[in-house]
Amino acid sequence: MIFLTVGTYPLPFDRLVKATDTAIMEGLIEEEVFAQIGLCSYRPQNMEYVQMLQKETFDSYFQKASSVISHAGIGTITMALDNEKPLLVMPRMKRYKEHVNDHQIDTAREFGELGHILVAYDVEDLPDGIRKLKSFTPKERKASPEAVADRIGRFLNSLSECHQVRAWD
Amino acid sequence: MVRKQGTLRICVGASAGGHMNELLKLLEASRSWPQPPAFYVTTLEALAEKVAQLGPVYIIGECNRQHPLKALRVLMRSLRVVLKERPDVVITTGSLPLAMVCLSAKLFGAKIVWIDSIANIERFSLSGRMMLPFADLFLTQWPELARRHKDVEYAGAIV
Numbered sequence: 001m002i003f004l005t006v007g008t009y010p011l012p013f014d015r016l017v018k019a020t021d022t023a024i025m026e027g028l029i030e031e032e033v034f035a036q037i038g039l040c041s042y043r044p045q046n047m048e049y050v051q052m053l054q055k056e057t058f059d060s061y062f063q064k065a066s067s068v069i070s071h072a073g074i075g076t077i078t079m080a081l082d083n084e085k086p087l088l089v090m091p092r093m094k095r096y097k098e099h100v101n102d103h104q105i106d107t108a109r110e111f112g113e114l115g116h117i118l119v120a121y122d123v124e125d126l127p128d129g130i131r132k133l134k135s136f137t138p139k140e141r142k143a144s145p146e147a148v149a150d151r152i153g154r155f156l157n158s159l160s161e162c163h164q165v166r167a168w169d
Numbered sequence: 170m171v172r173k174q175g176t177l178r179i180c181v182g183a184s185a186g187g188h189m190n191e192l193l194k195l196l197e198a199s200r201s202w203p204q205p206p207a208f209y210v211t212t213l214e215a216l217a218e219k220v221a222q223l224g225p226v227y228i229i230g231e232c233n234r235q236h237p238l239k240a241l242r243v244l245m246r247s248l249r250v251v252l253k254e255r256p257d258v259v260i261t262t263g264s265l266p267l268a269m270v271c272l273s274a275k276l277f278g279a280k281i282v283w284i285d286s287i288a289n290i291e292r293f294s295l296s297g298r299m300m301l302p303f304a305d306l307f308l309t310q311w312p313e314l315a316r317r318h319k320d321v322e323y324a325g326a327i328v
Contacts, residue, residue, distance in 0.1 A: 145195055149202070
């Protein structure tokens with residue numbers, strides 16, 4: 001099963017859902033597709049879909065999927081890297097009122113260039129992305145959540161000390 | 170307010186989606202924090218169940234800059250949460266709804282830790298730029314952005 005998601009962002013992203021629906025119709029995707037379409041008004045004809053899944057159900061669909069197609073949201077990108085899922089993204093764009101700015105293009109480009117994901121910048125790129133998706137192996141990413149948490153920990157500990165001083169006053 | 174010496178009331182929060190994903194990863198790595206968070210704030214009911222497993226959770230709703238009225242409603246809810254919970258510090262990975270929580274909390278003397286999302290590569294998010302003057306610790310996940318702004322630190326990438 002291929003999992004299609006436009007994320008939780010409170011604006012529609014009909015372009016991606018419609019383009020994927022078309023790809024199924026044209027026989028480019030043979031696998032079954034399941035979609036979380038969020039606030040899209042387009043209703044897919046060739047796949048099962050829901051508006052929004054509870055987080056835990058979402059996670060289980062994600063894990064079951066052979067690959068994922070989504071908007072270029074960092075949450076989906078991170079999940080794909082964590083689960084070693086081949087991911088094809090299409091960035092939401094301001095010009096189509098899919099987001100308030102174009103930061104998803106930057107995210108897609110950066111993670112795409114690092115070999116973590118496949119990118120279709122527009123509807124025309126999607127078929128090519130879909131063809132590559134099947135054999136795509138995402139490059140592993142090294143993050144350092146501990147270093148960030150420790151920096152915040154130092155800040156919190158300094159606050160705790162101030163707090164103590166204040167309590168003694 | 171009477172409180173046990175040295176005990177911080179920590180609020181952590183994030184919008185649904187990538188912001189929450191980053192926050193959850195940060196929390197998994199937060200062993201060095203003096204206390205676990207006292208409560209959680211997020212924006213969508215779809216996340217309530219998952220976050221409630223960690224502790225008390227408040228849902229303040231979604232908003233973006235295109236809907237000022239919705240933003241106002243989120244601000245009112247944020248104020249209500251802050252008045253009830255009186256956090257000493259708010260730690261967030263964004264976005265705009267959580268900036269409302271930060272501003273509300275700051276009004277009552279809380280410290281703000283803002284971690285700008287890794288999705289912002291070329292420049293900070295609008296809510297990030299809004300929080301720059303108010304944050305007591307402002308972290309970016311891209312070294313290049315930290316080099317361009319004083320008062321902004323790079324300590325690593327959460328994801």
